[in-house]
Amino acid sequence: MNVMQTATPAVSLSEKGLHVILADGQQAYFNYYWLRDNCPTSFDPATRERVFDIFHLDQPPRAETAAFDGDALMVRWQGEDHVTRMPVATLALYADGNRRPDPADLPRQAWYADHYPRMARFSQPELLADRGKVSAWIEAMIVDGVALVADMPDSDAGLTETAQLIGQVRPTFWGSYFDVRTHIKPTNLAYTAKALELHTDTPAEEVAPGVQFLHCRANSVEGGGNLFADGVAVANDFRAIDPEGFRLLSSIDIPFYCEHDGYDMRARQRVIELDDKNEVSGLTISQHLADMFDLPQGLLDDYYPAFCRFGKMLQDPRYVMNFRIKPGECITFDNHRIVHGRAAYSATSGERYLRGCYTDRAEMRSTYRALVGEGRFKT
Ligand SMILES: [Fe+2]
8 A cells, every 4th residue: 555645735725815834834824915915016116005906806716726935825816927036034923813023112211300310311413413312312202201312402493403313294184383471362282381291292182293393592581490201101000099980091082172163173182191001101181271171970970980090290399300301392292191290380481481392203213114124024
């Protein structure tokens, strides 16, 4: 009797996809649509965009034959004069259905009141000259959510060129830049000499800007100390001591507003923001811009105590970093994570002028990936 010794086939075809055994013995399944749509020939080398149109295939894609050839899987398609040469490295990356690794997905590190001496610091001329310093700056912004840029030029252009190292200046409904100093007819609490409670900016925008820059141009007043706290640190601790309050603040939207004669901005936001791993990624909070809560009054029996307990925690000296920003410094921070405020000051005691603008978090991460990552198309 003859016994045929056959090795396990490395590729077997089925109706909707194929099974393969990769080099490390890992068994994996790939859907035919996915294999056909992501054929390396689908992507234009100049634009790096997909130019293959899977919507216009006459039949669902199906392999006629498939076999490994060196470092690629060769797939000949039924009813099409086309062969896909899919690199084994690509198959290995997508075999388990996990998200593509993201170099900008760095773990957040919570910080407390004593963070000031350890806060990441950069010199603006060095940032302009060295892209490596820019990636270190963005890394600090992703991990800590805050960094200080010193040696800023005493000019409007200095702020613009600094912000543009991360992304485009992102306007809000107030425009591209804002001036924090005492205004004669203030439209915002920031434009007075009064104390400004810890908050995130422009919660009444549908999507509040992600990264804030505050460039100090003058600060000779009495008072006006800067207050910053890490929303992630506070919300993580709140989660531990009050899980039900945390659930309410991270699942119920509350209304925010910003209203004057010519505008009436409104948006609903969750105070505690969670990411797709269910970890705290940030906050949206502002007492001076919180609208009258239009939630069922019975729900407020539970919501308000949780909201106040959390707000009180935010102000706990354990979390609040106190310092005084100096002319020539620009504090840069994640507006969805770091809460900021200031003590009251005496408007007649000197001059206090901070000029600010925003960029977006997604664009900051894009810049970071471009600086440090391999990318799918980099050669
Ligand atoms: Fe603010």
